Every structure is written in structure tokens, then in C-alpha cells.
Amino acid sequence: MDTSEILRDLLTRAADAHGVHEQEELGGVYDEAWPAWYAQHMARTLAERGYRIVRG
Template identity: 45%
Template sequence: MEETDLTSKIAGILRECGDAHHEFEQNELQGKRDESWPAWYAKYLLEHGMDELFEEQVSPADLESTLLEAAGSFEGIKDDTRTWDQYYAQAITEQFT
């Protein structure tokens, strides 16, 4: 799979994950912020097809770490036109390919 196709596919899974996580926060946490979101995202992503996109197995801990790093660097940028899911998808692609 081409890197741009892979990144786009990951971005789509991330958007689905973001929507599902928002529902989780609203329904299960009564609207409170989930401070453990990276672990929740990693589990969801791996259970919803991300594990099939890479030749090597991606561990939940490694994916969680990559998500945290992407979140930290995304918050610090001002002139990037990518959305959060595009930015995180690029970070994941670079980390695991």
C-alpha cells in the first residue's frame, strides 16, 4: 500500500475512533475528559483494523506512546493545515513503516 493511501486509511480509522471515544466520554464518563484516552484509542484502533495495516505487529503500548507524542507535538504547531487525524495518521505511519 502506498504511504499516502496508508496514511489516509489510518486517518479514517482515527476519525471513527474519535467519534466513538466522544460517545464513551459522554455516556460512560458523564461528559468528563478521559485522561487515559491514549490507551482507549490504542485498543480501539487495533481492534478496528489498524493491526492489519502493518507488516510488523504493533503493540498497544507502542501505539499509545506514538499517540501521546503526536498529541504533544500537534498542540505546539500553529502553521500546519492538517487536521488532528491527518497529523496523528502521519505520525503513526512514520513510526510503524
Template identity: 50%
Template sequence: METVDLLERMLRETAAAHGRYEEEQLGGVYDTEWPAWYAEHLAEMLAREGFTLVPAEG
């Protein structure tokens, strides 16, 4: 799978999951801490798919 395709799919899935989270857990209130929520969710998705982020060398 192309990197861009993978990231796009994961961002779309994360956005949908966050929408459900705001509705179900926050009672429809806008989540001002959404970047932290997105980061954690994306990291979990990447790990489930067998990816690990590592710093680039050099």
C-alpha cells in the same frame, strides 16, 4: 485504499467513538487514559478490516 487515507478515516472514527464513550460512559468527564482507549479501539478496527501490525524487518 491508501495507507494515509485509511489511518485518517480510522482516527476520525475513533475520535468520534471516544467522544461518545466520554459522554455516555464517563458522564462527560475528560478521559485521562484516552491514549490506551484509542490504541485498543484502533487495534480492533484494524483487525476487523483484516490488518495485522507486524514489526518491520531489519
């Protein structure tokens, strides 16, 4: 998988999970803090898969 594919997969998974989060935890209310939620979800998923983000 190349970097674009990894990021696309992470974004798709985050979007799906965030939809559940908004419905189940926020009662259907739009999450104004969605960028932070996505970042945390994606960082956690990357770490669980053994990826690290490093400066080049």
C-alpha cells in the same frame, strides 16, 4: 486506500466513538487515559477489517 488514508479514517472513527464514550460512559468527564482507549479501538477496528501490523 493508502496507509495515510487508513490511519486518518481510523483516527476519525476513534475520535467520534471516544466522544460517545466520554459522554455516555464517563458522564462527560475528560478521559485522561484517552491514548490507551484510542489504541485499543484502532487495533480492534484494524483486526475486524483483516489488517495486521507487522514489523518490517
